[in-house]
Amino acid sequence: QRIGYAIVGLGHLTLNQILPAFGACTKSKVVALVSGSPEKMQKVATQYGIKKESCYSYADYDKLRDNKEVQAIYIVLPNGMHAEYTIRGAQAGKHILCEKPMANTAQECQAMIDACKKADRKLMIAYRIQYEPHNKMVRDMVQKEQFGKVKSIIANNGQNSDNPKHWRFNKALAGGGALPDVGLYCLNTIRFVLGEEPSEVVAYVHSTPDDPRFKEVEEQVNWLMKFPSGVQASCATSYGHHDDKNYKVMADTGWIKMDPAFPYTGLQLETSQAQGTENQIIQHKIADKDHFSTEMDHFSECLLENKVPFTPGEEGLQDQKIIEAIYQSAREGKPVKLPAVSKKDAFR
Template identity: 65%
Template sequence: MLQENPYVPAVAETTPDDAGCDTSRRQFINHAGRGLLAVGVAGALPVAAAKAAKAPDATPPPATGPLDIKLPPLEAPTDPKGAEPFNPDAPERRVGYALVGLGHLTLNEILPAFGQCKHAKPVALVSGDPEKMRKVAQQYGIKPSSCYSYQTYDQLKDNPEVEVIYIVLPNSMHHEFTIRGAKAGKHILCEKPMANSAKECEEMIAACKKAGKKLMIAYRIQYEPLNRMVQKAVRDKTYGRTKMIQMMNTQNQAHDQQWRHKKALAGGGSLPDVGLYCLNTTRFLLGEEPTEVSAQIYTTPGDDRFKEIEENVSFTLRFPSGVISQCMTGYGSFNNKSYTVYAETGSIEMDPAFPYHGLRQERTHAPGGKQMKEVPNDPQKDQFALEMDHMAECVRQNKTPYTPGEEGLQDQRIMEAIYQSARENKPVKLPAVSKLDAFRGEAPKDEEA
């Protein structure tokens, strides 16, 4: 008579109550290492098969709470800590997004970023190019019934899968599609700049408030880990008080008739497009609002790209604490996206600071009188995934986004003052704002690298 192996039935007799405590991969490896599974396996197979046939279903029921999984560390405490498990929400619990506009940013950055999202997923598309939209829908598994034109955009109200509309359109279209989206009963994530005028921004905020929906502006730098490290160092006075900041954001635009060269669509030239990073990031780092701006504009004569919009803008921001931020932006010079914070006992440089990938930070200080440089590790988080997940959490937890419509409105008001200063060739005073982070909502929770 065959002798039953005492170790094999322990796996075969698993019940639903024991499913969560079934032999783990680590236990299996440990047992195998001691030779416990190498005893009489052939003789035990008929017994195990018979018992498995009459055993109840051992499939674990769906999880009802958070799906966070913890694993033991692989490295010693003296080594850099490895990444934790990704731990996304189950697909049915993620917030559904409709993407409006299928240009470079959506196709190259935003849609791929959903693969790094924990709380958000794409469920609908809106485009004026039905053939391109059909292909994109197939790539990302979006149903044909969830594809809309700009004319049928309002029908999003009848799609319960869509909770947030992400507007990725030329600047002049943000106003219309935000208001229509709010009327359709959806929360709005809108690309920057928020609109072409402060009046449009105010109307967008009012429309979302009337509909009881959240409005967030996609200031991805305020969610990116390395830039958040700089903010913390500035706020904590790691190197003493900040004295000066220098910001640069330039790029050489293609010689074509893209919408960014049309004032009616873009609202302006380099200032609202790339100069906005200098303005918004300075405000983000300090938490203060400028009390005065002064600016100069120069455009190369005869360059067809700049018939309607400005090429170069240099502007200075003065803050209540005494900090002076010198910002330069342009559309006709080689790519440079960097900034440096100068404090009492050290400086922090981000170069590059504003691209979608490959950011780098360097800190210079002199502890004990000996100058040294430090380069923090880049956590390499996807900036678009971080901002979309933040919006999703705000929807689920009913929180005000960290960068709400009021943050976009403040930038628009300051940009209008910058244009005024350049026209009048004199500084322009701004209303005093004493509160720190006056236009921001609840800060995102920083994840460990």
């Protein structure tokens, strides 16, 4: 049995990653499309065998309600549109898988959670890294204290994004610059690996003056997160430097390195462990799994078996609250404390 998905937004991620990923799915199939470009939609529909009557314009989005083949909607629109399309999708009776970042503000995230609860629909944020075997192995190593207690983490996710006319440089559509787009991976993956919530953040933001890309959103953010266990995580994100996507976990008797950590393929996991006076360095060979088919099949399984997704809306809300604290710290030039989140309030 496969869950039928409607994909909303036929941009880069949908065309190059999500639609091809259905080929590797065992519990998910694409049955409907929503797009502002009828010609593009027609081509894609022909390629993926989607019925003409299952192709919708944005104006007709709410008509998905009457399409019985659609159980779930995957929202792959600019960030500033996630809240509206999630809420309308849930009101149309569909379960929602929403791309990251969840939305532009914590208030929007909460409204999305509330709307899905009210409609009794499931909501999952597409945090593909949490379904991917290399990063899952890092989490296992940390949780089992394979190298003792973690003391410190360094994480970096940056890239050189060029086209200043793209929605990613528009505050209303993007919510912010590098931080909510790529910096989010550092923040979310560290929380995932540690299984712990930061208690305090301190941050600096910088944008190159007169660079046309950074009129509305920031270029780069560097921040530090303090965790109740004593772990300190130092993170950097940028839209202005060459691709660099990695993190390193330093523990009592060893370190764990993911470099690269966040691309769609080719992730590399390396560990170093003290062996007497030597260090034993191991390159762990793990087969790549398609990140998107893995996460879509997880959501489908949750719908088929009535389970809570591993990355529900609350997970996206927590990231957004931390993002807001990071911006606040940079604005005010001082550390910002975050409310304590106890284990019993854990999202999963």
